[in-house]
Amino acid sequence: MADASLPLLIVFGAGGHGRVVADAALASGAWRAVVATDRDPAQWNAELLPGVPVLPLDAVAALPAPLALHIAIGTNAYRRAEAARLRDLAPLASVIHPHASVAVTARIGVGCLLTAQCVVGPLARLGAGVIVNHGAVVDHDCDVDAWAHIAPGARLGGAVRVGEAALVGAGSTVLRNLSIGAEATLGAGAVALCDLPPAQSWAGVPASRLATASA
Ligand SMILES: CC(C)(COP(=O)(O)OP(=O)(O)OC[C@H]1O[C@@H](n2cnc3c(N)ncnc32)[C@H](O)[C@@H]1OP(=O)(O)O)[C@@H](O)C(=O)NCCC(=O)NCCS
Structure with missing residues (x-):
């Protein structure tokens, strides 16, 4: 049972790189839970990995604090731009x-x-x-x-x-x-x-x- 005081990690990007991030996050044991989100609705309602649901962005934003965010999508410039766009969602982790x-x-x-x-x-x-x-x-x-x-x-x-x-x-x-x-x-x-x-x-x-x- 994960420590309830640990942050919940939001992985932004439900593709192959997101799977690498989610796998490392699960292995580290540093998070209360790991969820994923994506700008592409076609990625929602699926699991990124077993136990890692893919949810719409507004659903992850409504999850109980503390939250943390990791950008796991696209090219380097795109990751930088998404981090700036999503800066109010949760601190980068x-x-x-x-x-x-x-x-x-x-x-x-x-x-x-x-x-x-x-x-x-x-x-x-x-x-x-x-x-x-x-x-x-x-x-x-x-x-x-x-x-x-x-x-x-x-x-x-x-x-x-x-x-x-x-x-x-x-x-x-x-x-x-x-x-x-x-x-x-x-x-x-x-x-x-x-x-x-x-x-x-x-x-x-x-x-x-x-x-x-x-x-
Ligand atoms: C170098 C690289 C950026 C070039 O991509 P590109 O701009 O789309 O270039 P192209 O595929 O059109 O190739 C242009 C020329 O470079 C050659 N070339 C491409 N990549 C090459 C490489 N890694 N080593 C040697 N030659 C390469 C091509 O054969 C082509 O030669 P030609 O003009 O004589 O036909 C790309 O091939 C590459 O290696 N990217 C790194 C990918 C990577 O490691 N990603 C990390 C994944 S986790």
Whole structure:
């Protein structure tokens, strides 16, 4: 029986990423209960996971306090926009899977997601809404700005800086001391050997700019 004084977690986003968030939240035992909501009514009246109902937004807003909110939908920029739109619903909460390895000296912002088998090293800093996905490594002294996503299996060497809402793609590697610019994308499997300017897409080994890419 969960402690009635714990907050109830609202997962905003009833898709695959929402399932990852709900799974980590259930495993953590940090919540009185976990419910999901979505802007798409087609997602209501279903369970996100067993025991995690998907309810309309007005129904979750009427649930008894204390409430907490985690944004689990869409791209990094969309997550940031939804967090601003929903700021009166409940405070943003970080969800940390019990199998995440987080250094005691790491600083974790509000609304972050740390999934199973990820590593956040000593003196690393994560801004609000950062995702460190399954098996990703954010090594010592890294500085990751708000709403960035370190995708599954990506590896940041020591003291890497990642700008706001950047995507470090699945299985990629960023060598130590480099910078990934705000809203930049490093493609899946890439190896970054130099800084990436903001808002550009780079991919490959070694990574180079994608002239034809959409970003
Ligand atoms: C790099 C990326 C952003 C490019 O996406 P896009 O802008 O839609 O680009 P396109 O798919 O049109 O591909 C453009 C070119 O880049 C190549 N390319 C795309 N992704 C690549 C990658 N990861 N590595 C090497 N080359 C890649 C394509 O083959 C294509 O080459 P061509 O012009 O010679 O045909 C995307 O493929 C990617 O890797 N995203 C990361 C996904 C990810 O890890 N998400 C996290 C999920 S949890």
